[in-house]
Amino acid sequence: MSESTRDFSDLIGELSSEAGRQKPLRSPLVRAIFYFVLTAAYICAVISFGSLRPDFMEVIGQAGFVFEMVMALLIWISAIVAGAWLCVPDMRGQHWLKMVPYMLTFVLGLWVFIRGIVEGATFFPMYWDSCIEHGLLLASVPLVLTIFMGHSGTTTQPYQMAIMNALVIASIGWLGLRMSCPMDDVGHGFLYQFLPLAIIGTIVGLLARRLFRW
Amino acid sequence: MGAAKNSEWQNLAKLALKGDRQAYGALLTDLSSYIRNVLVSGLSRPQDADDITQDVLISIHKSLKTYDPEQPFMPWLHAIIKFRKIDYLRKHYGQKADKTVSDDVLEFSSEFVTFEAHKGEYKDIEAAMNALPDQQRRIFEMIKIEGYSAREVANEMEMNESAVKVSAHRAMKKLQDLLKT
Numbered sequence: 001m002s003e004s005t006r007d008f009s010d011l012i013g014e015l016s017s018e019a020g021r022q023k024p025l026r027s028p029l030v031r032a033i034f035y036f037v038l039t040a041a042y043i044c045a046v047i048s049f050g051s052l053r054p055d056f057m058e059v060i061g062q063a064g065f066v067f068e069m070v071m072a073l074l075i076w077i078s079a080i081v082a083g084a085w086l087c088v089p090d091m092r093g094q095h096w097l098k099m100v101p102y103m104l105t106f107v108l109g110l111w112v113f114i115r116g117i118v119e120g121a122t123f124f125p126m127y128w129d130s131c132i133e134h135g136l137l138l139a140s141v142p143l144v145l146t147i148f149m150g151h152s153g154t155t156t157q158p159y160q161m162a163i164m165n166a167l168v169i170a171s172i173g174w175l176g177l178r179m180s181c182p183m184d185d186v187g188h189g190f191l192y193q194f195l196p197l198a199i200i201g202t203i204v205g206l207l208a209r210r211l212f213r214w
Numbered sequence: 215m216g217a218a219k220n221s222e223w224q225n226l227a228k229l230a231l232k233g234d235r236q237a238y239g240a241l242l243t244d245l246s247s248y249i250r251n252v253l254v255s256g257l258s259r260p261q262d263a264d265d266i267t268q269d270v271l272i273s274i275h276k277s278l279k280t281y282d283p284e285q286p287f288m289p290w291l292h293a294i295i296k297f298r299k300i301d302y303l304r305k306h307y308g309q310k311a312d313k314t315v316s317d318d319v320l321e322f323s324s325e326f327v328t329f330e331a332h333k334g335e336y337k338d339i340e341a342a343m344n345a346l347p348d349q350q351r352r353i354f355e356m357i358k359i360e361g362y363s364a365r366e367v368a369n370e371m372e373m374n375e376s377a378v379k380v381s382a383h384r385a386m387k388k389l390q391d392l393l394k395t
Binding site: 008009011012013015016017018019020021022023024025027087088089090091092093153154156157214 | 233234236243246267275280282285
């Protein structure tokens with residue numbers, strides 16, 4: 001018997017001895033719904049304890065505002081769904097799910113870019129704005145929850161998982177802040193509502209291999 | 215092999231999930247040779263295939279809970295094999311472990327000296343290296359043996375990056391010609 005065969009036999013014996021009835025990971029769809037409901041409940045709580053923008057009833061009637069809100073909501077849902085499937089090594093064949101949040105993000109990004117050209121964007125000097133605090137408050141718990149969701153699976157695509165997590169918190173931040181901050185300026189949105197969350201997302205991305213190691 | 219094995223492993227995995235140790239042992243034993251065969255064709259050193267196979271077996275053990283017995287087994291298995299292979303190679307090249315082969319490893323000479331008559335005869339490789347012009351030899355050594363990038367070599371030797379790449383390529387061709395004759 002060669003040394004490598006003996007090593008394999010020892011390892012297999014050891015692993016088999018640890019075998020026991022395993023509780024299978026719940027269906028990705030069920031997990032996605034569970035984490036979506038948890039994060040949604042948290043966002044609703046934060047917004048209800050904070051306050052809606054004073055002109056909310058007015059802007060909710062504007063097609064552009066509604067379009068942004070719907071897109072952010074779709075990015076949030078699709079990223080959380082893709083993240084749940086990424087928890088399984090082969091994504092159960094549903095690799096296309098990863099493309100959905102990317103496409104939606106591209107469309108929203110394009111929309112905001114065009115808005116910036118048409119309406120103009122004012123990049124105020126950066127300072128600690130209440131939007132940053134509110135954004136961090138909105139994103140913190142969903143960030144922990146989505147990382148936990150990813151960590152509880154066994155992903156073979158840690159960077160994709162990190163990007164999905166970043167998209168979840170970025171879309172939550174965008175959605176929450178558009179509902180609470182009365183400033184519609186694209187420059188303000190970029191600096192105070194997008195940039196801090198993009199930085200957090202980048203950090204998660206850089207730590208992806210450690211965060212989702214198994 | 216594909217469909218029959220897939221179905222057999224699917225059943226064994228189903229039993230393993232229910233805690234059947236015997237089925238689990240049979241599954242892992244069966245998989246170990248399959249995984250090694252899949253890996254060995256794409257790797258330069260067979261001992262790497264053994265290491266990665268062990269990593270894959272441990273990964274299967276850790277992630278069995280994510281396998282759905284109603285789904286095909288092969289895509290799940292291959293996703294893990296690919297992931298662990300990339301992981302291993304990333305670490306391997308990160309540590310430049312591929313540059314630290316001992317001359318004492320007989321397997322190395324039999325695996326990597328392509329010209330049969332020269333098996334184990336490092337002196338011929340050295341002679342071929344010495345036949346290269348000094349600058350070309352230095353460039354070849356820095357890129358192919360010491361692991362510097364073409365840009366780093368270009369900076370060191372105050373040359374154009376493209377010229378360094380061309381020189382390394384020519385040195386490689388010349389060495390191949392010298393060792394074949």
